[in-house]
Amino acid sequence: MKIKRKVEIAVISDVHLGTYGCHAKHLLTYLNSIEPKKLILNGDIIDIWQFSKRYFPKSHLKVIKKIMDIAAEGTEVIYITGNHDEMLRKFSGTTIGKISIVDKKILEIDGKKAWFFHGDVFDVSIQNTKWLAKLGGYGYDFLTLLNRLVNWYLEKCGKERYSLSKKVKNGVKGAIKYINDFENVISEIAIENGYDYVVCGHIHQPKIKTIETKHGKTTYLNSGDWVENFTALEYQFKRWKIYNFNKDKLAPFAIDEDVVDMEVQDLIAAITIVEQVEKKSRNK
Incomplete structure (x- = not known):
């Protein structure tokens, strides 16, 4: 029997x-x-900006089904919309069984207030020049695809993986300033509103840090991404930690056997199960 954390x-x-x-x-x-x-899905889960019928492999469908299964098993799933899945914002406020779609979420966690949102609303480049941001997204996607080929070759040669996108970001002073500004602006607003935690994503930079101003302090948290960092945030025993797939030894389990051969009809079946659970809960 597999023991889960x-x-x-x-x-x-x-x-x-x-x-x-x-x-x-x-x-x-x-x-x-x-x-x-x-389970909080903090934006850009499905990339609707760059969605193509030609590329949506089974492993991506399996992620969606797994989330449905988690909800069907009783976990509350909160889907917070981001800029790449902004089309879902028209469904904000919708609840299906244990899954809810929102643009932001405020939770009280062990007596402390936490503010969850994706973070794109504070990105001036997206708000003012969305077409340019989308163009940059395609360039980033090409870079990560190229990076996969490079890392495949490095691993065949017994060498360490290498991140081209990180190298590009870290080599540009403007990018570093943008990240710092993003973290500081969000944290200052969180402090002004009395939030003990501010939790976001968007910039693909996993981090936990305390930011203090003359008005108070807050803990800034960023969950990172599953494109190059493979990170998540976890809260347990009254503390936050960053889970890192490459470094943590806490994920010994492979893909569930029951989803190995999953097809689209199985995904539809999973959604149906969630809807049935919702009907039962309403009739109680």
Whole structure:
């Protein structure tokens, strides 16, 4: 019998299902290793910006089915919309069984207030020049695809993996300033509103840090991504930690055997099960 780690809250973001950069199998392994009371999907789970009928492999469908299964088993799943899945914002406020779609979420966690949102609303480049941001997204997707080929060759040669996108980001002073500004602006607003935690994604930079101003302090948390960092946030025993797929030894489980040969009709069946659970809960 597989023993799963119990966590109060698990937060993942920036999965980008439907793109070449998404590492769906890594995420499936992680989801199979935990049993959260709450699973928060903090934006950009499905990449509708770059969605193509030509590329949506089974492993990506399996992630969706796994999330449905987690909800059917009793876990509360909160889907917070991001910029790459902004089309879902028209369904904000919708609840299907244990799954809810929202644009932001405020939770009280052990007596502290936590503010969850994706983070794109504070990105001026997206708000003012969305077409340019989308163009940049395609370039990033191509870079991650190229990076996969490079890492395949490096692993064949017994060498360490290498991140081209990280190298590009870290080599540009403007990018570093953008990340710092993003973290500081969000944290300042959180402090002004009395939030003890501010939890976001969007910039693909996993981090936990305390930011203090003359008005108070807050803990800034970013769940990272499943394109290059393979990270999540976990809350358990009154503390937050960053789970790192490459470094943590807490995910020994492979993809569930019952989803190996999953087809689209199986995904539809999973959605039907969730709807049936919702009907039963309403009739009680």
